[in-house]
Amino acid sequence: MTAPERLDRYMARAVAAYYAARNPFGGAGDFTTAPEISQAFGECLGLWAAVTWEMLGRPDPVLLVELGPGRGTLMQDALRAITEVAAPFRAALRLHLVEASPGLREAQRARLGDAVTWHDDAASLPPGPAILLANEFLDALPIRQFIRRGTGWAERFVQEGAFLEAPAENPPPLPVAAPEGAVQEVSEAGEALIRALAARLVTQGGAALLLDYGPAAGGLGESLQAMRGHAAADPLAPAGSVDLTAHVDFAAMAAAARSAGAAVHGPLPQGIFLQRLGLMSRAAILARSAQLAGKPGQAGLILSGAERLVAPEGMGRLFKALCLCHPALPVPPGFEPA
Numbered sequence: 001m002t003a004p005e006r007l008d009r010y011m012a013r014a015v016a017a018y019y020a021a022r023n024p025f026g027g028a029g030d031f032t033t034a035p036e037i038s039q040a041f042g043e044c045l046g047l048w049a050a051v052t053w054e055m056l057g058r059p060d061p062v063l064l065v066e067l068g069p070g071r072g073t074l075m076q077d078a079l080r081a082i083t084e085v086a087a088p089f090r091a092a093l094r095l096h097l098v099e100a101s102p103g104l105r106e107a108q109r110a111r112l113g114d115a116v117t118w119h120d121d122a123a124s125l126p127p128g129p130a131i132l133l134a135n136e137f138l139d140a141l142p143i144r145q146f147i148r149r150g151t152g153w154a155e156r157f158v159q160e161g162a163f164l165e166a167p168a169e170n171p172p173p174l175p176v177a178a179p180e181g182a183v184q185e186v187s188e189a190g191e192a193l194i195r196a197l198a199a200r201l202v203t204q205g206g207a208a209l210l211l212d213y214g215p216a217a218g219g220l221g222e223s224l225q226a227m228r229g230h231a232a233a234d235p236l237a238p239a240g241s242v243d244l245t246a247h248v249d250f251a252a253m254a255a256a257a258r259s260a261g262a263a264v265h266g267p268l269p270q271g272i273f274l275q276r277l278g279l280m281s282r283a284a285i286l287a288r289s290a291q292l293a294g295k296p297g298q299a300g301l302i303l304s305g306a307e308r309l310v311a312p313e314g315m316g317r318l319f320k321a322l323c324l325c326h327p328a329l330p331v332p333p334g335f336e337p338a
């Protein structure tokens with residue numbers, strides 16, 4: 001019998017093994033993400049970064065950072081848009097990617113070239129003003145799960161492909177009351193990352209835009225999920241064989257950022273945010289070019305893809321956008337009060 005492994009340690013190991021072993025994106029893979037659905041997503045985020053750079057006072061050089069860039073699609077689309085409409089920003093930016101998977105680093109190199117510095121984690125990013133982007137990165141960070149038992153909390157562990165409960169190890173602050181058996185998830189890794197990012201934005205300037213799925217305000221409930229071949233799978237399938245994610249608790253992330261002194265904007269439903277950035281207009285232009293090129297099928301896919309990103313019943317409501325920034329920065333694009 002192997003020793004029980006705390007759920008967050010198991011998840012960290014399983015996620016690392018998963019991304020090290022496969023390229024999970026797209027139709028033949030396990031799941032698809034916004035930048036893989038529509039090029040307008042990365043383009044809009046690139047323009048968001050360009051406007052934010054202006055608001056920051058055009059620092060030169062400036063770090064443009066992406067956390068968990070996957071196949072590099074978002075950044076490729078962002079850089080194309082930046083090159084077209086914001087040449088001075090393109091000249092000032094230095095590209096840094098935080099990516100743990102060697103295979104995905106190669107995929108990123110194939111799309112973005114060699115003028116990139118890769119990092120295993122955000123701690124090794126150099127100092128200086130920075131604009132950071134992350135899509136579906138926080139949901140891959142490990143969570144702990146606490147289960148209400150009597151007047152206290154037990155914690156979930158994994159052993160030999162099964163869950164078990166044991167006394168919680170140094171638990172973080174947890175609700176004082178909850179129904180018997182209720183589950184409280186906590187992403188200590190996510191909160192620590194957000195505190196560190198917020199601290200650097202406060203001392204060195206910049207802004208971070210995080211898009212992910214999860215409720216605006218967390219609470220009791222279980223959200224750990226596994227995906228394989230675009231369908232739900234067993235989270236305890238052999239480590240590395242399925243994609244493990246959990247809902248991001250945006251309220252907890254915002255609180256972590258504020259505790260480090262950063263200003264926080266959002267969370268805002270992704271659909272509202274992307275529409276404010278002009279995603280649907282961009283998709284309409286792309287669809288029209290496809291039509292004119294005699295590709296009506298492609299035009300239809302462009303429009304349905306964009307629609308999926310913004311529609312409430314698609315990814316428009318469950319996914320959220322959150323911005324952390326230096327407190328002196330004006331409200332960044334898309335986060336204006338309604």
Ligand code: SAH
Pocket residue numbers: 015019025033034035036067068069070071074098099100101104120121134135136137140141
């Ligand atoms: N942003 C991309 C990919 C999302 S999948 C998209 O939207 O398509 C998650 C990405 O984060 C992958 O690139 C994965 O290798 C990376 N990743 C996950 N956990 C990580 C960790 N702890 N450290 C560094 N990279 C990680």
